[in-house]
Amino acid sequence: xxxxxxxxxxxxxxxxxxxxxxxxxxxxxxxxxxxxxxxxxxxxxxxxxxxxxxxxxxxxxxxxxxxxxxxxxxxxxxxxxxxxxxxxxxxxxxxxxxxxxxxxxxxxxxxxxxxxxxxxxxxxxxxxxxxxxxxxxxxxxxxxxxxxxxxxxxxxxxxxxxxxxxxxxxxxxxxxxxxxxxxxxxxxxxxxxxxxxxxxxxxxxxxxxxxxxxxxxxxxxxxxxxxxxxxxxxxxxxxxxxxxxxxxxxxxxxxxxxxxxxxxxxxxxxxxxxxxxxxx
Amino acid sequence: xxxxxxxxxxxxxxxxxxxxxxxxxxxxxxxxxxxxxxxxxxxxxxxxxxxxxxxxxxxxxxxxxxxxxxxxxxxxxxxxxxxxxxxxxxxxxxxxxxxxxxxxxxxxxxxxxxxxxxxxxxxxxxxxxxxxxxxxxxxxxxxxxxxxxxxxxxxxxxxxxxxxxxxxxxxxxxxxxxxxxxxxxxxxxxxxxxxxxxxxxxxxxxxxxxxxxxxxxxxxxxxxxxxxxxxxxxxxxxxxxxxxxxxxxxxxxxxxxxxxxxxxxxxxxxxxxxxxxxxx
Numbered sequence: 001x002x003x004x005x006x007x008x009x010x011x012x013x014x015x016x017x018x019x020x021x022x023x024x025x026x027x028x029x030x031x032x033x034x035x036x037x038x039x040x041x042x043x044x045x046x047x048x049x050x051x052x053x054x055x056x057x058x059x060x061x062x063x064x065x066x067x068x069x070x071x072x073x074x075x076x077x078x079x080x081x082x083x084x085x086x087x088x089x090x091x092x093x094x095x096x097x098x099x100x101x102x103x104x105x106x107x108x109x110x111x112x113x114x115x116x117x118x119x120x121x122x123x124x125x126x127x128x129x130x131x132x133x134x135x136x137x138x139x140x141x142x143x144x145x146x147x148x149x150x151x152x153x154x155x156x157x158x159x160x161x162x163x164x165x166x167x168x169x170x171x172x173x174x175x176x177x178x179x180x181x182x183x184x185x186x187x188x189x190x191x192x193x194x195x196x197x198x199x200x201x202x203x204x205x206x207x208x209x210x211x212x213x214x215x216x217x218x219x220x221x222x223x224x225x226x227x228x229x230x231x232x233x234x235x236x237x238x239x240x241x242x243x244x245x246x247x248x249x250x251x252x253x254x255x256x257x258x259x260x261x262x263x264x265x266x267x268x269x270x271x272x273x274x275x276x277x278x279x280x
Numbered sequence: 281x282x283x284x285x286x287x288x289x290x291x292x293x294x295x296x297x298x299x300x301x302x303x304x305x306x307x308x309x310x311x312x313x314x315x316x317x318x319x320x321x322x323x324x325x326x327x328x329x330x331x332x333x334x335x336x337x338x339x340x341x342x343x344x345x346x347x348x349x350x351x352x353x354x355x356x357x358x359x360x361x362x363x364x365x366x367x368x369x370x371x372x373x374x375x376x377x378x379x380x381x382x383x384x385x386x387x388x389x390x391x392x393x394x395x396x397x398x399x400x401x402x403x404x405x406x407x408x409x410x411x412x413x414x415x416x417x418x419x420x421x422x423x424x425x426x427x428x429x430x431x432x433x434x435x436x437x438x439x440x441x442x443x444x445x446x447x448x449x450x451x452x453x454x455x456x457x458x459x460x461x462x463x464x465x466x467x468x469x470x471x472x473x474x475x476x477x478x479x480x481x482x483x484x485x486x487x488x489x490x491x492x493x494x495x496x497x498x499x500x501x502x503x504x505x506x507x508x509x510x511x512x513x514x515x516x517x518x519x520x521x522x523x524x525x526x527x528x529x530x531x532x533x534x535x536x537x538x539x540x541x542x543x544x545x546x547x548x549x550x551x552x553x554x555x556x557x558x559x560x
Contacts, residue, residue, distance in 0.1 A: 098448035
């Protein structure tokens with residue numbers, strides 16, 4: 001009998017934690033596990049205590065006829081620190097500098113293992129704001145934007161660099177990009193379902209913020225509102241960006257010789273208790 | 281005491297299933313849960329039985345000094361069927377046709393909730409082949425490729441449409457695209473770490489297969505080998521593709537009037553027992 005309950009607890013823990021952030025109906029769970037709702041509630045209470053006391057996450061219950069439970073995993077602070085350390089090291093690795101002074105990091109940006117952790121950080125930062133969509137401009141910010149969207153349980157909106165016939169009619173905007181010192185453009189399909197939405201704009205890299213500003217304007221034309229800007233790396237200079245507010249995970253202080261220095265920004269250091277691990 | 285074990289089982293189930301496919305060390309787990317390895321082994325046996333009997337996944341054990349456990353989640357067949365149904369419906373939704381005869385589906389492709397399921401299907405299909413990297417050409421195939429890479433626990437390689445200064449020196453290839461009837465190009469940074477790798481090429485859409493063929497050639501120049509081609513949608517015509525072998529999740533039979541018909545391909549139908557749900 002006890003063995004029976006133990007196995008049910010295992011199955012229930014897996015079912016709940018397989019879909020973080022999703023509401024699972026108590027009715028569905030009780031059918032799936034062939035158990036009365038009252039028994040289920042007792043099991044859920046024990047699971048809640050076990051996960052919370054171990055710092056593994058939280059379980060929220062929704063009462064009433066459409067009652068259910070939602071699992072919210074805790075941040076894996078140790079794993080985040082580990083991956084931050086890799087980014088800090090690789091972004092200052094002279095071998096990654098191209099002859100033209102760019103940093104080759106596409107391989108890191110397109111590693112789900114590495115970038116998911118960073119997406120989780122942005123999601124943690126912007127969840128309280130209330131986000132309906134995560135937007136980015138193609139191409140290198142896409143994995144980070146998708147990871148943040150997944151963690152926030154929302155869809156992503158793709159701003160294109162050029163007008164695509166395959167997207168039907170589009171709205172476009174031209175703007176001056178600080179990093180490339182040339183006129184860039186971005187466009188969004190009129191069919192993109194963003195009207196009235198609250199948007200988190202995400203990108204891999206920010207210098208003066210021209211791209212984020214252009215995205216803000218373009219999305220504004222769709223009746224959507226950019227409620228947050230989150231980037232993986234922002235340069236310290238220029239201090240004055242053209243967007244009012246943004247959150248970077250890493251700050252990059254450029255140097256004329258070599259790749260300069262990179263470190264986690266204040267909110268990230270606080271979140272993952274960075275100081276302690278700096279000594280290592 | 282029994283309550284104590286129950287809570288430990290819950291925590292252990294969460295720890296194992298939080299990182300599907302990853303090997304967790306028994307030493308780390310026993311430290312994390314303050315329990316002897318012998319007790320841990322008993323717990324893991326019970327968890328294995330519970331998950332496998334409920335069809336929730338498998339636990340593999342690695343013995344020896346570096347002993348550990350790996351959790352492999354079972355395919356959620358019901359959820360896959362649900363999302364396949366949405367894709368079949370939306371790909372044949374006349375409202376999605378642009379005036380130029382293209383289908384607007386970018387919003388579906390960039391929905392983590394929807395595309396992750398499809399990536400899992402491709403991963404399931406190609407796992408036995410042994411894949412070191414998943415590659416795609418920007419832009420619309422990126423979310424599917426990332427999802428497949430995540431499920432296979434490998435990184436993604438991004439083929440660019442044009443030469444980017446920011447990637448350093450690149451190799452490029454020109455080819456004739458069947459769908460746009462014009463010369464396209466793709467390039468890959470020389471620094472991309474793919475040498476000797478076994479590559480799964482992924483894309484959202486395939487007609488004659490020219491893009492997949494070009495990717496095969498380009499990656500071949502890097503000493504990498506395309507060991508599989510997986511796409512979300514392939515058109516039935518032309519029957520003869522320019523790649524020898526590929527796996528599509530959905531097949532699209534075009535029609536001169538309207539969007540035609542779409543259905544899951546044979547291997548997908550078999551995997552998710554599609555016939556039964558066709559009646560609904």
